[in-house]
Amino acid sequence: MERIPILKMGDYLLVTIQVDMHDRLAMALQDDLTGRIVSARSKGVLIDISALEIVDSFIGRMLGDIAAMSRVLDAETVVVGMRPAVAITLVELGLSLSGVRTALNVERGMELLRRRIVDQARTDGSTA
């Protein structure tokens, strides 16, 4: 069965969705990603969906779920590179993914993750 590769880059995990998502693939990604967050002790997840042309409510909800699961596991999720048509579709479906952080491209997304983690480290340090 085909799977979406999850790349580890330092403290972060990088997921690039290059194929059309179907439901089984999405469920497999959810399983793999949560497993990897724990095993790699990652602080951030970056999901690049710039190649994704079609979304439905299931995929939309899955993105929200992944973000929520990662937060439970203490990792920040950033979704990057959403196409205009995909954004309009999600909004029309009523899925504004309010719990997910977004960025325009991978570069900005990485910057966002790095800043978040620096901020977090600072607040953790001050409370300790």
Next chain:
Amino acid sequence: MLIDLLESDEPAILQRWMEHHLSAGSYRPDRISRAELQEHSTQFLSALRRALASGTADIYGADWAAVRHVLDALSASRAEQGFSPSETAMFVFSLKEPLFERLRRQHANDAAKLADGAWEMNGILDKLGLYTAEVFQRGRDAIISRQQQEVLELSTPVVTLWDGILALPLIGTLDSARTQVVMETLLQRIVDSGAAIAIIDITGVPTVDTLTAQHLLKTVAAARLMGADCIISGIRPQIAQTIVHLGVELGSVVTKATLADAFRIALQRTGLAVQKQHGPPRKKLVEPDTASEGNEA
């Protein structure tokens, strides 16, 4: 029967018809010249004669293509000249009187033939008249939809205020169709320019109702999904009151009273600031290269 009339008497019928055109109340010398009218009438009559000679009565058939072509051109030019639909259709209907006169003269002693001739003429001219009105209406519709499209395109400019800061000044009522265009243009521009902040200015939006607010919120949500923040500016006092009275929840959307305030916030977020220059401002504008030399000195 009708064809006999036309073949024997075409110039006389044309002359009577022209007289009829000129004396009728619908004649507009300010919009259409006599020569043009004469040309249209001549073309129509000769096309009608040829179509009748073919023997078919189906005005949508191939034999009637020339007649339809004349009427198409006529309707199109009259739609542009500002004629009303009935004035345009009267062009065809007014042919009835001269034709009927001829028929009556020809069949003065035969009521049955007169009735047949009148019936045939009525049937054909009514169909042609309705066809003219239809084409006229279609021409008008085409003009209206083209103008609508133009207005739609003109009214959704996305301007770049600074590197990474876009502004979208909205003017006029926001309906669903317009919101769709606004949303698509804005999102495409965000992708093209890589902007992180978009300011939606609604100074030119006359009223905000729940639907408009929902459209705005959708646009903001879509831009956020793509990774750009939106600021809504240009909210007039009345609109602020309406929004609260309607119970519209703007949520976490940043709103500002003026575009200037929104721009200041946008600059702040991108790490920029506008600063006053030291020293008194220059009295006179100087050439760009001399100015730069002056600064270096």
